[in-house]
Amino acid sequence: MKTILRLIVGLLAWSVSWAQTDTTKTNPGALDQLFGRDTTLQTANDVQLKLNMDATYDRPFLSVGKSPVSVGGYLEANTQYMQTDGVTEGLSFQMRRMTIFLASTINRRIKFLTELEFEDGTKEINIEFAALDIELNPMLNLRGGIIMNPIGSFNQNHDGPKWEFIDRPLSSTTIIPSTWSNVGFGIYGKVYRRNWVWAYEGYVTNGFDDRIIVNGENRTWLPATKANEDRFEESFNGVPMVTLKTALKRRRVGEIGISWMGGVFNKFQDDGLVLDKRRHVDVLAIDFNSVLPTKTVINGEWCWASVDVPTTFSQQFGRMQQGGWLDVVHPIVRRRVFGWNTAVLSLALRVERVDYNVGKFTETNDPIFDELWSVVPGISFRPSPTTVIRANYRYLWHTDLLGNPPARTAGFQFGFSTYF
Amino acid sequence: MKTLSVLLILSSLFWLVSACDALLPGTPADDQLLDGPIGDLTPEQNAQFLRGDVAFNNEVFTAATGLGPTFVATSCGSCHAGDGKGHPFTTLTRFGQIDETGNTFMQMGGPQLQNRAIGGHTPEMIPAGATSSKFTPPANTGLGLLGALSDDQILANADPNDQDGDGISGVPNWIDAPVYFRPQGFHKPQTTVSQSTRYIGRFGKKAAAVDLLHQTVNAYKQDMGITSDFDPVDPINYAVSGQAGDGVPDPEVPGSRINDVVFYLRTLRVPVQRNAGDANVIAGKQLFVQIGCAKCHTPEWTTPQSDVAVLSKKTFAPYTDLLLHDMGKGLDDGYTEGTAKTAEWRTPPLWGLGLSKNSQGGQEYLLHDGRARSVDDAIRLHGGEAAKTIERYGQLGADDRSKLLQFLNSL
Numbered sequence: 001m002k003t004i005l006r007l008i009v010g011l012l013a014w015s016v017s018w019a020q021t022d023t024t025k026t027n028p029g030a031l032d033q034l035f036g037r038d039t040t041l042q043t044a045n046d047v048q049l050k051l052n053m054d055a056t057y058d059r060p061f062l063s064v065g066k067s068p069v070s071v072g073g074y075l076e077a078n079t080q081y082m083q084t085d086g087v088t089e090g091l092s093f094q095m096r097r098m099t100i101f102l103a104s105t106i107n108r109r110i111k112f113l114t115e116l117e118f119e120d121g122t123k124e125i126n127i128e129f130a131a132l133d134i135e136l137n138p139m140l141n142l143r144g145g146i147i148m149n150p151i152g153s154f155n156q157n158h159d160g161p162k163w164e165f166i167d168r169p170l171s172s173t174t175i176i177p178s179t180w181s182n183v184g185f186g187i188y189g190k191v192y193r194r195n196w197v198w199a200y201e202g203y204v205t206n207g208f209d210d211r212i213i214v215n216g217e218n219r220t221w222l223p224a225t226k227a228n229e230d231r232f233e234e235s236f237n238g239v240p241m242v243t244l245k246t247a248l249k250r251r252r253v254g255e256i257g258i259s260w261m262g263g264v265f266n267k268f269q270d271d272g273l274v275l276d277k278r279r280h281v282d283v284l285a286i287d288f289n290s291v292l293p294t295k296t297v298i299n300g301e302w303c304w305a306s307v308d309v310p311t312t313f314s315q316q317f318g319r320m321q322q323g324g325w326l327d328v329v330h331p332i333v334r335r336r337v338f339g340w341n342t343a344v345l346s347l348a349l350r351v352e353r354v355d356y357n358v359g360k361f362t363e364t365n366d367p368i369f370d371e372l373w374s375v376v377p378g379i380s381f382r383p384s385p386t387t388v389i390r391a392n393y394r395y396l397w398h399t400d401l402l403g404n405p406p407a408r409t410a411g412f413q414f415g416f417s418t419y420f
Numbered sequence: 421m422k423t424l425s426v427l428l429i430l431s432s433l434f435w436l437v438s439a440c441d442a443l444l445p446g447t448p449a450d451d452q453l454l455d456g457p458i459g460d461l462t463p464e465q466n467a468q469f470l471r472g473d474v475a476f477n478n479e480v481f482t483a484a485t486g487l488g489p490t491f492v493a494t495s496c497g498s499c500h501a502g503d504g505k506g507h508p509f510t511t512l513t514r515f516g517q518i519d520e521t522g523n524t525f526m527q528m529g530g531p532q533l534q535n536r537a538i539g540g541h542t543p544e545m546i547p548a549g550a551t552s553s554k555f556t557p558p559a560n561t562g563l564g565l566l567g568a569l570s571d572d573q574i575l576a577n578a579d580p581n582d583q584d585g586d587g588i589s590g591v592p593n594w595i596d597a598p599v600y601f602r603p604q605g606f607h608k609p610q611t612t613v614s615q616s617t618r619y620i621g622r623f624g625k626k627a628a629a630v631d632l633l634h635q636t637v638n639a640y641k642q643d644m645g646i647t648s649d650f651d652p653v654d655p656i657n658y659a660v661s662g663q664a665g666d667g668v669p670d671p672e673v674p675g676s677r678i679n680d681v682v683f684y685l686r687t688l689r690v691p692v693q694r695n696a697g698d699a700n701v702i703a704g705k706q707l708f709v710q711i712g713c714a715k716c717h718t719p720e721w722t723t724p725q726s727d728v729a730v731l732s733k734k735t736f737a738p739y740t741d742l743l744l745h746d747m748g749k750g751l752d753d754g755y756t757e758g759t760a761k762t763a764e765w766r767t768p769p770l771w772g773l774g775l776s777k778n779s780q781g782g783q784e785y786l787l788h789d790g791r792a793r794s795v796d797d798a799i800r801l802h803g804g805e806a807a808k809t810i811e812r813y814g815q816l817g818a819d820d821r822s823k824l825l826q827f828l829n830s831l
Contacts, residue, residue, distance in 0.1 A: 083444040083445060084445070085445055085446075085447060085448060086445065086446045086447025086448070087447070088444075210539065214482045214483055214484070214538075214539070215480075215482060216480045216482060217480065218480040218494055218495055218498065266539075275539075275540065276539065276540075310539065312536055312537045312539075312541075312542070312543050313536060314493065314494065314498075314536050315509065316493075316494065316498060361507075361508070361509045363507075363508035363509050363511070364507075364508050364509070366781065366783075369781075393443065395443075395445075400501055401501075401509075402501055402507050402509065402779070402780065402781035403781040403782055404501055404502065404778055404779055404780075404781055404782070405778055408445035409445065410443060410444050410445050411444065412443075
């Protein structure tokens with residue numbers, strides 16, 4: 001134990017000595033540059049030193065006078081026409097999200113930020129983030145409150161205006177249940193050296209519950225936990241979930257992150273009586289992003305989820321899931337358009353896959369399917385870096401559990417998303 | 421320049437709109453589908469069909485909504501992908517009855533094994549001494565037409581004493597109907613020595629369900645552990661759970677939900693034959709009749725008047741006589757239901773046979789328990805009353821056998 005403690009203290013001391021001043025503090029006068037980094041390929045040094053974990057504070061805020069509170073938010077809406085094997089629900093107009101940010105610098109190196117989200121009108125109203133950050137050192141920050149678990153890249157970097165696609169990535173919303181936030185606390189930090197940035201995050205929070213295997217989806221479904229309204233009040237089983245992430249970025253090359261989230265999801269005892277063994281859920285994710293010399297942005301994430309499903313359950317409920325996505329965004333026009341000085345027209349392509357049930361049937365030893373493939377080409381126009389107008393075409397193949405001919409869904413989507 | 425841009429944009433939009441059809445996945449060919457309603461339903465019937473469709477294919481039960489406590493599947497659609505045949509993964513097990521005197525293991529969880537359980541409960545095991553048989557879920561298509569046939573029509577093909585001497589003696593399965601069964605005019609009761617009233621069963625591997633309501637209520641309870649107005653008692657693992665139910669007040673679904681599902685099953689479409697005009701298929705059908713298959717797999721029926729207009733006076737080709745036939749020792753699992761003997765099985769309809777792979781994960785699992793991995797395999801596993809026919813099948817040349825198989829795969 002003492003050795004481990006020494007090791008941790010030593011590591012922190014080394015990191016602090018290695019740390020340099022963070023040159024990436026938000027400059028409100030350079031919003032275009034700041035928000036262009038994900039999509040319009042800005043190459044300024046500060047942008048190149050940002051990581052996915054910085055997304056929470058990488059947002060445009062408006063401060064009035066000397067008020068310590070700044071306000072911001074984003075909105076996304078669209079229309080879509082989708083068809084599955086010849087059957088369509090027709091044209092729909094969707095108000096997917098309106099999110100309001102409130103941030104406050106309480107004191108030097110003490111700040112607060114909250115994100116209040118309205119989804120599908122007022123169908124879902126969530127506090128997705130509400131945390132206090134205390135910076136002891138760039139390498140050691142404390143964060144507590146409702147935090148977004150740093151698993152993969154999308155969960156923390158999910159704002160609509162940053163993406164060229166109307167739908168969120170499938171694996172990042174159905175395996176990793178983005179936006180996945182929980183009550184808890186932890187630490188994070190970041191160090192710089194020449195062209196390198198290294199960062200870490202670690203949190204203990206409330207976690208999943210048994211809805212992930214007892215739900216109306218008829219499959220292992222991690223997002224089902226989000227329906228538990230009590231999860232911000234108490235842990236389902238009293239065992240904290242741990243989330244750890246580390247990311248490394250090389251300037252002009254790209255960023256790679258690896259993250260893990262794990263904990264017990266079932267109520268293994270109640271009132272002092274043992275009901276079951278402790279059943280674990282673990283999610284491992286790898287994310288990466290890079291900007292090629294052609295200004296093409298490559299961004300992707302892959303994740304694996306392992307769930308200890310009771311043997312008394314049907315194999316319909318996957319013990320292992322995996323999935324990921326790869327986005328390629330290439331700007332084809334970057335110039336003044338209709339009076340907008342920094343307008344960008346981009347072509348985009350997303351390829352994604354999700355396998356909700358990795359394994360073989362006990363009865364036949366044949367593979368279990370229940371998987372999706374999707375291809376989403378699109379075109380986007382950004383009159384300014386904080387606003388995107390986008391048109392997507394999606395083609396999706398869903399193969400059922402048994403591997404029967406896939407149901408094919410395709411359609412068109414057109415919409416916008418903007419910070420305000 | 422501006423005019424050119426506008427023209428380009430307009431032509432692009434035109435191209436996009438005209439390309440929509442090509443870019444959107446169309447409806448699969450009519451003869452590739454098993455789901456969808458039969459014929460023209462009225463708007464009210466369409467609404468009920470849709471309610472039944474949602475309940476059958478989309479409603480997934482959980483412990484909170486009444487699943488179990490012991491069960492086999494969490495939804496109807498889990499076992500009948502696309503309303504087609506099931507897969508070994510969804511095969512269920514029945515146990516406990518060896519003759520027409522009834523199931524002696526009812527107090528030990530019979531007649532169906534619930535091999536899965538919700539949290540805090542234990543799945544059942546087959547009790548010591550009980551014989552059992554595995555049943556692969558059948559396709560659901562065209563059930564309404566089979567249900568609309570009169571008992572007299574079915575009995576007309578029965579030949580219990582083989583008076584015509586062809587070695588084939590179809591018999592009906594006489595079933596003690598449940599209390600909620602409401603016979604229609606075409607149902608013909610049989611009063612037994614013990615004064616109980618029995619009716620002809622026509623659904624299920626052993627024809628143990630007298631109508632689709634009986635079949636559906638049983639499936640809700642025995643497959644999913646869902647109680648209804650018609651049968652409000654949960655299945656219980658008597659071996660370990662005592663009388664512990666799932667804690668959800670019964671009935672867990674209303675009778676109207678069951679009725680919607682029954683209507684959905686009654687009005688599901690009939691499989692459409694593919695390549696019906698192909699010379700080999702036509703020749704294969706002739707061989708099918710010639711070697712004697714059609715003696716049990718009756719090709720054609722016409723329904724009498726029905727309370728659902730689209731089921732009235734319809735001629736259809738299910739290739740079944742709805743009667744029980746002795747299939748020999750090879751298919752005798754030592755388990756039975758109703759008055760059927762253990763080696764007797766109801767002639768399964770052959771319509772939709774060629775689409776089996778589309779619901780069985782690209783493979784074929786045929787006969788009552790999926791043991792046959794091809795149509796040829798299934799034919800050769802017939803015995804008992806079918807022995808002579810199978811002998812004739814074996815004597816066919818490769819070309820004729822291929823034609824016969826092409827015909828069967830066209831169904």
